[in-house]
Amino acid sequence: MADSAELTDRDPRAERVHHAYAGNRLLLAMPEEARAALKPAMSLTALSRGTVLFDVGEDVRSTYLPCRPTMVSLLVVTPDGREVEAATVGWEGALGGVVSGGLKPAYGRAVVQAPGPAFVVPTARLDEMRQRFPALGDLFTRYADSMIAQMMQSVACNALHTIEQRCCRWLLAAHDRAGEDIVRLTQEALADMMGVQRTTVTAAAKVLQADGIIQTRRGRVEILDRRKLERRACECHGQVEAHFRKLLPEVAASAG
Incomplete structure (x- = not known):
């Protein structure tokens, strides 16, 4: 490779x-x-x-x-x-x-x-x-359980929540994984992942930017105010993270 x-x-x-x-x-x-x-x-x-x-x-x-x-x-x-x-x-x-x-x-x-x-x-x-x-097998089995929970929550989120809430949820998940306030992705990629038109995501991003929550540039989104982003998101991100911490406390602890 x-x-x-x-x-x-x-x-x-x-x-x-x-x-x-x-x-x-x-x-x-x-x-x-x-x-x-x-x-x-x-x-x-x-x-x-x-x-x-x-x-x-x-x-x-x-x-x-x-x-x-x-x-x-x-x-x-x-x-x-x-x-x-x-x-x-x-x-x-x-x-x-x-x-x-x-x-x-x-x-x-x-x-x-x-x-x-x-x-x-x-x-x-x-x-x-x-x-x-066996301990390794148990670790991966618990991780698979957390993945199923994420997928189940995504189904509910896509059916019940607004585009803005879903956009905020994805940005929170991306921010958690990025390790910095810059999330490197295009609005087109975000729209594809959410299964909506790019113009729909662009409109949601403009509202968040106008409220000082994010700053969009070509190929990247900067998270300016994480707490505001959390308040604007639905409960899905928090629920998935809470379940992850319960299933895999040793993995969650390693984030520190």
């Missing part, structure tokens, strides 16, 4: 890469012996915006653990080619064969929305480690 570095004890960059474990909270929360056993099979790669990690129907052979500020969208693709985001994955988790064993055909499409680094491990190797280390 391009721009990858094998993580072995003989690698002169091993110490620097070790610090990068902190870039992915799920990896950092793994039992130390399980993480050490996975280490020879892991690589660190740079993901570019728009890269498709896997597509509908493909056998998922690699599991990705994004590091800040990388963000990946899991998209449902309709028969006519339209895409709607079902979940967002950043430094808190992983995607691709997270819990399934054997053949892993993808139901949706995984697309990089915010570029950056990610750890990659062969899914078959991760399966082996989950069987060898």
Whole structure:
């Protein structure tokens, strides 16, 4: 894989890469012996915006653990080619064969929305480690549960809440994963993920900008007032985060 570095004890960059474990909270929360056993099979790669990690129907052979500020969208693709985001994955988790064993055909499409680094491990190797280390299997099972919760909440949000509320919810999720006040995405990408017209998102962004909550520039959104953004959003973001903290307290704690 391009721009990858094998993580072995003989690698002169091993110490620097070790610090990068902190870039992915799920990896950092793994039992130390399980993480050490996975280490020879892991690589660190740079993901570019728009890269498709896997597509509908493909056998998922690699599991990705994004590091800040990388963000990946899991998209449902309709028969006519339209895409709607079902979940967002950043430094808190992983995607691709997270819990399934054997053949892993993808139901949706995984697309990089915010570029950056990610750890990659062969899914078959991760399966082996989950069987060898029950605590690792439990960690990934709980993470999968949190992903299901995020998807369920997204369905409710899309059906019940306004475009502005949904836009604020997504910006909060992106801000959590970015590690800075600049969220690097276009309004067109945001509209695609929300399943609405770009003009609809542009109108919502103008209202938020006029109220001093965000500042939009080409290809980026700056969060000026997080608290106001939280007040303007629906309850969905907070509920998903609260459930995540209950299921994965060791992962949530690593955010510090």
